[in-house]
Amino acid sequence: MRTQLTQDALEFARVVDIALRNAGGVDLARRAEQDGDIAEVERVLEQLGLWDLCAASDADDGEVAAAVCRAAGRVALPYPVAERLAADPDAGYDALAVASGPARVNLASLTPGLRWAVCDGAGHRAPVTTTGPALGTMLGPLVSEVELGEWGPGDVRAERLALVLPCWTLLGMMDTTMEATRRHLLDRHQFGQPLAAFQALQFRMADTATSYQAYEELAKYTLWSVLTDQPGAAVDVLSCRLAALETAEEVFRTGHQMHGAMGFCDEVDLSWLSRHGQAMRRLPWGRSQTRARLLEAMADTPFTGLYGDGLLNTAEAVLP
Amino acid sequence: MDFSDSEAAASLRQELRGLVREHVPGTFLGAFTSDPQDLALAQSFCRLLAEKHQLTPAWPVEYGGNAASPWEQAVVREEMWAHFEPRGAQYMGVNWVGPAIMRFGTDQQKEEHLGRIAGGEVIWCQGFSEPEAGSDLASLRTAAIEDGDGWRVEGQKVWTSYATMADWCFLLTRTNRDAPKHRGITVFLVPMDRAGIKVVPIKAMVGPHHLNEVFFEGVHVTGDDVLGEVDAGWNIVREALAFERVGIARYARCDRLLNMAPAALDDRWETLPVELKERWAAALVHVRQSRLLAYRVIQLVETGEVDPADTAAYRIAATQTDQEVAEVLMDMLEERATGASSRDQLFERAVDDHWRYAQAATVASGSIEVQRLLLSRALLKDR
Ligand SMILES: Cc1cc2nc3c(=O)[nH]c(=O)nc-3n(C[C@H](O)[C@H](O)[C@H](O)COP(=O)(O)OP(=O)(O)OC[C@H]3O[C@@H](n4cnc5c(N)ncnc54)[C@H](O)[C@@H]3O)c2cc1C
Numbered sequence: 178m179r180t181q182l183t184q185d186a187l188e189f190a191r192v193v194d195i196a197l198r199n200a201g202g203v204d205l206a207r208r209a210e211q212d213g214d215i216a217e218v219e220r221v222l223e224q225l226g227l228w229d230l231c232a233a234s235d236a237d238d239g240e241v242a243a244a245v246c247r248a249a250g251r252v253a254l255p256y257p258v259a260e261r262l263a264a265d266p267d268a269g270y271d272a273l274a275v276a277s278g279p280a281r282v283n284l285a286s287l288t289p290g291l292r293w294a295v296c297d298g299a300g301h302r303a304p305v306t307t308t309g310p311a312l313g314t315m316l317g318p319l320v321s322e323v324e325l326g327e328w329g330p331g332d333v334r335a336e337r338l339a340l341v342l343p344c345w346t347l348l349g350m351m352d353t354t355m356e357a358t359r360r361h362l363l364d365r366h367q368f369g370q371p372l373a374a375f376q377a378l379q380f381r382m383a384d385t386a387t388s389y390q391a392y393e394e395l396a397k398y399t400l401w402s403v404l405t406d407q408p409g410a411a412v413d414v415l416s417c418r419l420a421a422l423e424t425a426e427e428v429f430r431t432g433h434q435m436h437g438a439m440g441f442c443d444e445v446d447l448s449w450l451s452r453h454g455q456a457m458r459r460l461p462w463g464r465s466q467t468r469a470r471l472l473e474a475m476a477d478t479p480f481t482g483l484y485g486d487g488l489l490n491t492a493e494a495v496l497p
Numbered sequence: 498m499d500f501s502d503s504e505a506a507a508s509l510r511q512e513l514r515g516l517v518r519e520h521v522p523g524t525f526l527g528a529f530t531s532d533p534q535d536l537a538l539a540q541s542f543c544r545l546l547a548e549k550h551q552l553t554p555a556w557p558v559e560y561g562g563n564a565a566s567p568w569e570q571a572v573v574r575e576e577m578w579a580h581f582e583p584r585g586a587q588y589m590g591v592n593w594v595g596p597a598i599m600r601f602g603t604d605q606q607k608e609e610h611l612g613r614i615a616g617g618e619v620i621w622c623q624g625f626s627e628p629e630a631g632s633d634l635a636s637l638r639t640a641a642i643e644d645g646d647g648w649r650v651e652g653q654k655v656w657t658s659y660a661t662m663a664d665w666c667f668l669l670t671r672t673n674r675d676a677p678k679h680r681g682i683t684v685f686l687v688p689m690d691r692a693g694i695k696v697v698p699i700k701a702m703v704g705p706h707h708l709n710e711v712f713f714e715g716v717h718v719t720g721d722d723v724l725g726e727v728d729a730g731w732n733i734v735r736e737a738l739a740f741e742r743v744g745i746a747r748y749a750r751c752d753r754l755l756n757m758a759p760a761a762l763d764d765r766w767e768t769l770p771v772e773l774k775e776r777w778a779a780a781l782v783h784v785r786q787s788r789l790l791a792y793r794v795i796q797l798v799e800t801g802e803v804d805p806a807d808t809a810a811y812r813i814a815a816t817q818t819d820q821e822v823a824e825v826l827m828d829m830l831e832e833r834a835t836g837a838s839s840r841d842q843l844f845e846r847a848v849d850d851h852w853r854y855a856q857a858a859t860v861a862s863g864s865i866e867v868q869r870l871l872l873s874r875a876l877l878k879d880r
Contacts, residue, residue: 391810395789468778483575485756
C-alpha cells in the first residue's frame with residue numbers, strides 16, 4: 178500500500194505551480210475571459226514540456242499528469258490541460274472531453290489549433306467538427322457549443338482519463354478555495370475576534386475539510402485504479418466524479434458563506450474559481466445524472482471494496 | 498501509488514477469513530447479546546487468534562505479537578469488525594491498554610499484564626467517564642485519597658463498557674485537588690474483584706454489556722497499581738488515546754452489509770425505488786472514502802507524522818458514514834426495519850444491530866464535536 182503520488186509527480190506539480198503563479202495566477206483567467214487571450218498560458222505550458230507526458234500508456238506519467246491538472250486547477254487555468262493530457266495525438270485528436278447529447282465543451286474555442294474529440298463515457302468517440310464561440314455567460318464563460326462528426330469506437334483508457342483528470346483539476350480549485358477560506362477566517366475580525374474563533378464556523382470548516390480530504394484520497398485511489406486497469410475502473414471513475422461534485426458543492430458553498438459579501442467580488446479569486454468551476458461541475462453531467470450513471474454501471478461492473486470485489490473472491494457476501 | 502494489499506496483508510486477510518469461516522458460525526452477530534454462548538464463542542476465538550499471535554499482531558514478539566506492520570493491524574481490525582467482532586471485548590486491552598503499559602509500565606506490570614492481554618485471557622474496561630465528566634474528561638472527580646501505605650478510591654464511573662465481564666480496570670482518578678485540572682490525575686490498574694467495587698449494568702438501546710456504572714467505595718490501591726507517575730496521568734491518557742488512532746474499522750462492516758443487501762433482499766431488491774438504490778451506490782462510495790481516510794492515517798503512522806487532526810478527519814467521516822449506511826439499510830428493509838420476526842432473519846437482525854450501535858458512533862470515544870474541535874484547531878492555526 179502506497180497512498181501518495183510519486184515524488185516526481187509532486188516535484189513536477191511544484192514547478193508548474195510556481196510557473197503559473199509567476200505568470201499571473203488567477204489573473205490568467207481574468208484576461209482570458211476579457212478578450213480570449215491565452216498566449217501567455219500557452220507559452221508557459223509549452224516551456225514546461227507537459228505535452229511529452231503520456232498518461233495513457235505510462236503510469237508514472239499518469240501520476241504526473243494528475244498532479245499537473247491539480248496545479249492548473251489551483252489558478253482556474255483557462256486552458257484544457259486535463260483534456261490534452263487525456264488525449265492521444267497519435268490516434269488523431271489532441272484534446273478529449275466527455276460529452277453527450279447536445280454537446281457543450283469547456284475551453285474548446287480558446288484552442289482553435291487543437292483537434293478536439295469527445296467521448297460519451299460508454300466507449301464511443303466522435304471528432305468535434307465545428308466549435309462555436311465562447312458563450313461568455315457568467316457561469317460558462319469559456320464554454321462552447323460544438324458540432325460532432327461520426328461516432329466510432331473509442332479508447333477505454335483515454336475515456337477514463339477524460340473523466341478522472343478533470344476531477345483533479347476540480348481538486349486544485351478546491352485547494353485554493355480551502356486555503357483562501359482559512360486565511361479569511363483568520364484575518365477577518367467581527368465582534369472583536371477573528372471569525373476563526375466562532376465554533377459554528379470552526380465546525381463547518383472541520384466538516385468541509387473532512388469531505389475535501391476524503392475526496393483527495395478518492396481521487397488518488399481512482400487514478401491508481403485507472404492507470405493500473407483495475408477491474409472496477411469503469412465504475413471507479415464515476416464514483417470519483419460523484420464525490421468530486423458532492424465535495425465541490427460543499428467546499429464552494431462553505432467558501433462563499435465564510436467570505437461574506439467579499440467572496441462575490443471579482444477582486445477576490447474565489448469569485449473566479451466558483452464561476453469557472455461551474456463548467457466542470459455541470460458538464461458532461463451534474464450530480465444526479467452522475468449518480469444515476471454510477472448505479473447503472475454497477476450492474477455490469479461490481480464496485481470494488483473489501484466485500485464486493487470479486488478480486489479476493491473469498492468474501493462472504495451473504496449471510497447463511 | 499499502489500492501493501492493493503501487500504502480500505503479507507493479503508495472506509493475513511485470507512487466513513483470518515478462513516479462521517472466521519471455520520470457527521465462527523454464520524449466525525454470530527456479536528458477542529454482546531443476551532445469549533451467553535456468543536460471549537463464550539468470542540472468548541475461545543480470541544485464544545485461537547492468540548495462539549497464532551494474531552490478537553496483537555503489531556506488538557513486539559517478546560510481548561506476544563508478530564511485529565506486524567500497521568497495514569496488517571488494519572487488516573485484523575477490518576476483518577474482525579466486518580464479521581461482527583468475534584474478538585468480543587478485547588478491544589480495550591489490545592488496542593490501547595497494552596501499548597500504554599508497554600510505554601509507561603514497570604517491568605513487573607509488563608510481566609503481569611502483557612502476556613495475558615496478548616493471550617486473550619483478560620478483559621479490560623476503561624474507567625474514564627463520570628456523571629459530571631464527559632467530553633470534559635479532565636474535570637473528573639473520582640478521588641484517590643492518601644491512606645496508610647496507599648490510597649482509598651471513592652467515586653463513580655459511568656458508561657463503562659464490558660465492566661460486568663472485565664477482569665481489570667484502567668482507572669483515572671484525581672490524586673491532587675489543588676493542582677490545575679490536567680495535573681493531579683493518576684492512572685491505577687485495578688483488578689475488578691478488589692473489595693469495594695460495584696458494577697451496575699445500564700439497560701440501553703445499544704444492547705447489553707455496552708454501558709455500566711461502576712462504583713468505588715473505599716477501594717484500596719497501592720503504589721504497585723500506579724501506571725507511570727502519580728499526578729501525571731493526563732499525559733498517559735493523551736498518549737493512550739493516540740494509540741487508538743483509527744479505532745474501530747466501522748467502514749468494514751458497512752462495506753459488508755451494503756454488499757449483502759442485494760442478495761439478502763432477493764426479489765425485493767428489484768422493487769426498491771431507484772432513488773434508494775442510488776443512495777446505496779453513493780453510500781458505497783462514502784464507505785470507500787472512509788476506508789481511504791483510515792489508510793491515510795496509517796500511511797502517516799508509518800512515516801511517524803500523524804497528528805490528532807488527521808485522525809479526527811477520519812473519525813468525522815467514518816462515524817457519519819456509519820449512520821448514513823444504517824439509514825440506507827433500514828430504508829431498504831421497509832416494514833421489516835421494525836424488527837426481525839424470527840431468529841433466522843439474519844440480515845434484518847444485523848441491520849437492526851448496526852442501526853442501534855451506529856447511533857452511538859458520533860458520541861463514543863470522543864464525540865464528533867470534540868473531533869471537529871481538534872480538526873479545526875489544527876486547520877485554523879495561524880501559520
Ligand atoms: C457506546 C458507548 C460506549 C462507551 N464506553 C465507554 C467506556 O468504556 N469508558 C468510558 O470511560 N466512557 C465510555 N463512553 C463514554 C463516552 O466517552 C462519552 O459518552 C463521551 O466522551 C461524551 O461524553 P458525554 O456522554 O458525557 O456527553 P457530553 O460531554 O455531556 O456531551 C453532550 C453533547 O454536547 C457536546 N459537547 C460537549 N462539549 C462541547 C463543546 N465544548 N463544544 C461543542 N459541543 C460540546 C458533545 O459533543 C455531545 O454532543 C461510552 C459511550 C458510548 C456511547
